[in-house]
Amino acid sequence: MPDLMQYPDRAVLATDLAELVADQLVEAIETRGKASLAVPGGTTPGPFLKALSTQDIAWEKVSVMLTDERFVPEDSARSNTRLLKETLLQGKAEAAMLVPMVASLARPSPRLRGEVRRGALQPEDVIPAFIEGVNPTLPLDVVVLGMGEDMHTASLFPEADKLAEALGDDAPTLLPMRAEGAGEPRITLTAPVLRGARYVHLLISGPAKLEALQKALLEGPEAEAPVRVILARDDTEIHYAE
Ligand code: 6PG
Numbered sequence: 001m002p003d004l005m006q007y008p009d010r011a012v013l014a015t016d017l018a019e020l021v022a023d024q025l026v027e028a029i030e031t032r033g034k035a036s037l038a039v040p041g042g043t044t045p046g047p048f049l050k051a052l053s054t055q056d057i058a059w060e061k062v063s064v065m066l067t068d069e070r071f072v073p074e075d076s077a078r079s080n081t082r083l084l085k086e087t088l089l090q091g092k093a094e095a096a097m098l099v100p101m102v103a104s105l106a107r108p109s110p111r112l113r114g115e116v117r118r119g120a121l122q123p124e125d126v127i128p129a130f131i132e133g134v135n136p137t138l139p140l141d142v143v144v145l146g147m148g149e150d151m152h153t154a155s156l157f158p159e160a161d162k163l164a165e166a167l168g169d170d171a172p173t174l175l176p177m178r179a180e181g182a183g184e185p186r187i188t189l190t191a192p193v194l195r196g197a198r199y200v201h202l203l204i205s206g207p208a209k210l211e212a213l214q215k216a217l218l219e220g221p222e223a224e225a226p227v228r229v230i231l232a233r234d235d236t237e238i239h240y241a242e
Helices: 010-032 046-053 082-086 091-097 110-119 123-137 163-167 189-194 207-216
Strands: 003-005 036-037 062-066 068-071 142-145 174-177 186-189 199-205 237-241
Touching: 003 010, 003 110, 010 036, 010 046, 010 199, 010 237, 046 068, 046 082, 046 091, 062 123, 110 207, 123 174, 123 186, 163 174, 199 207, 207 237
Parallel strands: 003 237, 036 062, 036 142, 142 199, 199 237
Antiparallel strands: 068 186, 174 186
């Protein structure tokens, strides 16, 4: 059963987890000369990502990517890439190498923006290029994941269209994902990539997520609670503050 670490508040969680992740990245750099890190988007990780950006490590040797992205232009308030650039990729950590998930959407032309809005450009069109960027960084040294109250992690949503494929041992590195609760189409790292990381952390806050976590820790199919993909590993560390 994974360890549940409870922190007195979200600020302490953010700084403690940032120090822990920084130590693990340093260990990777010392051992292999480089490190890879995947972090979640959404509303929870902002303070952690900001705290991590101040850590004094050889950021130019670190590849950073998202665990999943929403298929929106980067100037959308829902863009996880935008969150990453505004929080982690600042100060010392600006030197890190961003492995882009939706590179073509970074500075979208009006035409591209229109194509995304109309659905003429889809995740399937950009995924092959992104897989080429991610594969050389595998296995990931550190992955930090978030979780929704529906027990999804990354964009592995219960009931998502390609969930079964994404949970399989031979899933490709990334898959497009569409699900009712997801808002827009997503691009997500798949289960073998998440399971295969050297260090895995789950970052959650608030009593509703604690309750969802307790449900997910019970035995049952991964398809019902996709976060089980990482909870099945005893060495996953869960970081919680109310
Ligand atoms: C996203 C994610 C997702 C997130 C959870 C929790 O883009 O939505 O990366 O997996 O971690 O949905 O989101 P909150 O932190 O906003 O509750």
